[in-house]
Amino acid sequence: MATNISTPAPPQGSEPNWTAIERSADFKALVSAKMRFIIPATIVFVCYYFALPILVGYAPDLMQHKVIGSINLAYLFALSEFAMAWIVMGLYVRRARDFDVQEKHVLDEVKSGALR
Amino acid sequence: MSTSLLLFLVFVAITLVITYFAARRTKTTAEFYSAGRSITGFQNGWAIAGDYMSAASFLGISGLIAFFGYDGFMYSVGWLVAYLTVLLLVAEPLRNTGKYTMADVLAFRLHNKTVRGVAAISTLAVSLFYMIAQMVGAGSLVSLLIPQFSFNTAIVLVGALMVVYVIFGGMLATTWVQIIKAVLLMTGTILLSLLVLAHFNFSIGAFFDAIANVKGTIKDAAGTVVATKDFTQPGLLYNGKWGALGLISLGVALIFGTAGLPHILVRFYTVPTAKAARTSVVWAMILIGAFYIMTTFLGFGAATLVGKANIGVHVTGAKAAAFIAEHPDDAAKLNEALTTNGYIVPAPNNNLAAPLLAGKLGGDIFLSFIAAVAFATILAVVAGLTIASSSAFAHDVWVNIVRHGQVSQGDEVQVARIAAGVIGVLAILLAIALKTLNVAFLVGLAFAVAASANVPAILLTLYWKRFNTTGTIVGMLVGLVASLVLIAMSPAVMGVDAPTVVVRHLIQAKAIFPLDNPAIVSVPLGFLAAIVAALLTSDPEAEGSFHELTVRANTGLGAEA
Numbered sequence: 001m002a003t004n005i006s007t008p009a010p011p012q013g014s015e016p017n018w019t020a021i022e023r024s025a026d027f028k029a030l031v032s033a034k035m036r037f038i039i040p041a042t043i044v045f046v047c048y049y050f051a052l053p054i055l056v057g058y059a060p061d062l063m064q065h066k067v068i069g070s071i072n073l074a075y076l077f078a079l080s081e082f083a084m085a086w087i088v089m090g091l092y093v094r095r096a097r098d099f100d101v102q103e104k105h106v107l108d109e110v111k112s113g114a115l116r
Numbered sequence: 117m118s119t120s121l122l123l124f125l126v127f128v129a130i131t132l133v134i135t136y137f138a139a140r141r142t143k144t145t146a147e148f149y150s151a152g153r154s155i156t157g158f159q160n161g162w163a164i165a166g167d168y169m170s171a172a173s174f175l176g177i178s179g180l181i182a183f184f185g186y187d188g189f190m191y192s193v194g195w196l197v198a199y200l201t202v203l204l205l206v207a208e209p210l211r212n213t214g215k216y217t218m219a220d221v222l223a224f225r226l227h228n229k230t231v232r233g234v235a236a237i238s239t240l241a242v243s244l245f246y247m248i249a250q251m252v253g254a255g256s257l258v259s260l261l262i263p264q265f266s267f268n269t270a271i272v273l274v275g276a277l278m279v280v281y282v283i284f285g286g287m288l289a290t291t292w293v294q295i296i297k298a299v300l301l302m303t304g305t306i307l308l309s310l311l312v313l314a315h316f317n318f319s320i321g322a323f324f325d326a327i328a329n330v331k332g333t334i335k336d337a338a339g340t341v342v343a344t345k346d347f348t349q350p351g352l353l354y355n356g357k358w359g360a361l362g363l364i365s366l367g368v369a370l371i372f373g374t375a376g377l378p379h380i381l382v383r384f385y386t387v388p389t390a391k392a393a394r395t396s397v398v399w400a401m402i403l404i405g406a407f408y409i410m411t412t413f414l415g416f417g418a419a420t421l422v423g424k425a426n427i428g429v430h431v432t433g434a435k436a437a438a439f440i441a442e443h444p445d446d447a448a449k450l451n452e453a454l455t456t457n458g459y460i461v462p463a464p465n466n467n468l469a470a471p472l473l474a475g476k477l478g479g480d481i482f483l484s485f486i487a488a489v490a491f492a493t494i495l496a497v498v499a500g501l502t503i504a505s506s507s508a509f510a511h512d513v514w515v516n517i518v519r520h521g522q523v524s525q526g527d528e529v530q531v532a533r534i535a536a537g538v539i540g541v542l543a544i545l546l547a548i549a550l551k552t553l554n555v556a557f558l559v560g561l562a563f564a565v566a567a568s569a570n571v572p573a574i575l576l577t578l579y580w581k582r583f584n585t586t587g588t589i590v591g592m593l594v595g596l597v598a599s600l601v602l603i604a605m606s607p608a609v610m611g612v613d614a615p616t617v618v619v620r621h622l623i624q625a626k627a628i629f630p631l632d633n634p635a636i637v638s639v640p641l642g643f644l645a646a647i648v649a650a651l652l653t654s655d656p657e658a659e660g661s662f663h664e665l666t667v668r669a670n671t672g673l674g675a676e677a
Binding site: 016018019021022027030031034038041042045046049050052053054056057058060063064068069070071072074075078079081082084085086088089092093096100103106107110 | 186189190192193194196197199200201203204205320321324325327328345348349350351354359360361363364366367371391394397398401402405408409663664666667668670671672673674
């Protein structure tokens with residue numbers, strides 16, 4: 001119980017060897033696979049999100065251009081933000097299945113005692 | 117008995133039965149704080165939606181769109197996209213490394229009491245600001261929708277119910293109240309959207325043509341009309357010199373703030389694994405996204421079918437009406453009447469847009485249903501805030517700081533229950549004391565503090581090896597103070613009201629800081645302060661503990677079960 005400051009440090013051996021796990025090839029592969037998805041996905045969604053208030057705020061004439069009947073670019077862009085959020089979510093969920101497999105490799109290795 | 121009151125009583129009865137059964141399964145700390153981690157990802161997704169879609173979003177957004185058109189819809193967008201931050205960066209590592217509170221994660225690397233204390237203060241501040249805003253809103257709203265309740269009765273009732281849910285049923289009862297509320301809210305919103313569409317013969321084109329026929333005006337400081345726009349066009353709420361920056365700053369607060377709201381974060385401790393935490397965000401995003409898209413129909417529906425003029429001033433009670441007729445510009449007398457009669461809301465109340473639209477399209481029964489949904493909405497959110505803040509007090513302040521962890525489980529739950537009661541009483545008293553102040557800024561303040569103080573600390577703790585105690589403490593304090601000071605100087609708090617205005621600005625003077633929401637300044641300040649303070653100090657122990665943190669965060673090894 002690392003979060004409970006009253007708990008005395010458990011004796012060496014019962015606690016996983018965190019440093020060894022962190023240095024293992026499987027763990028490094030898991031973290032870098034995650035980061036390879038999460039970092040670009042975060043950059044994309046933040047940029048796409050802020051494009052809306054920036055365009056609405058600084059180019060209102062462009063954004064109030066009517067596209068279909070009375071529906072304008074500003075509303076369609078706003079709707080596309082919902083689509084964007086759900087697409088990024090779907091992509092993440094799909095990629096995360098691979099992370100789960102990689103995570104299991106790491107945990108199996110820990111269980112087998114290879115990372116003491 | 118009115119239908120609203122009846123439906124409300126049915127809701128209360130159901131939630132109290134749930135609380136009764138939940139109470140039998142709420143003995144240990146894990147049961148009280150996190151429902152024994154027994155909630156499934158799917159259930160938690162609904163509960164997050166119920167915890168998150170507050171009166172401010174359901175009623176507030178509809179009202180903003182009904183009053184200002186397109187600009188109101190900008191909030192809807194931010195409130196969904198925010199969950200990508202939660203999904204990609206926070207939910208799973210938080211579930212893997214924390215136990216009961218936000219502070220658990222922040223104090224993980226050094227088990228430092230000052231870090232825990234600052235995190236607890238921030239949790240309590242965010243939750244109380246949010247709660248008071250909800251309670252004051254609840255007071256005026258409920259007293260209008262359910263005429264049997266006065267302003268003060270409504271607040272006491274909301275406060276008492278939230279405390280009962282939390283004290284007896286802990287997180288389990290809170291979760292089910294939130295799930296039921298989310299089901300009710302989605303049902304009501306879908307029905308209302310269908311009624312609006314049916315009115316336009318299910319032609320989106322005709323609906324938008326009608327919206328384009330609703331006009332609004334932009335006025336300058338002197339009150340002269342400088343532009344007229346239709347409701348599909350941006351600019352009716354955010355305009356002028358600072359309009360665009362205001363819009364961007366709001367966006368910063370929304371998409372970073374959500375990942376720092378303690379009452380949302382603690383929901384991830386109620387599921388058994390990080391995978392279930394991921395599933396909960398997915399379900400929450402589906403529900404929240406669908407809901408906020410439908411605010412198009414709620415808000416623009418109210419704008420086209422009810423009209424801003426008819427949502428404006430509402431005064432109920434024969435006595436109140438007569439009083440206002442007699443003393444139209446006497447603010448002091450109005451305040452006095454508000455205190456004694458309790459149900460005068462002479463200021464325009466755009467929170468009524470959705471209920472009035474329901475009444476117009478679905479008749480009194482549907483209006484009553486939406487009114488009951490509004491009450492359920494408020495209750496579910498304040499219950500979530502109560503449990504998050506009582507956990508922070510009991511687990512962080514009392515157990516880990518005051519008693520150095522030397523407290524039995526039974527005593528800890530007892531302290532959390534007492535804390536919930538005290539927080540409830542405090543919230544009731546503050547809400548009654550502040551009812552004539554414009555407290556809408558408190559929601560913005562909660563988001564700003566969450567985004568500027570909590571999020572930098574959480575992200576840097578989880579992802580930056582070099583981060584340490586000094587960085588956490590300095591970053592959180594700078595983020596907290598910057599948000600508070602900038603909001604206090606902003607038009608949300610400072611403004612000169614005409615003597616007739618009853619719901620007044622806190623400080624009667626011209627605003628110093630131009631933006632309603634300080635996030636565009638305070639979030640970078642929070643990050644910068646945290647990073648610089650960490651770089652200026654060396655803390656080998658904190659760096660060393662990053663090994664354990666990152667392994668736990670990424671694999672779930674040793675996570676609380």
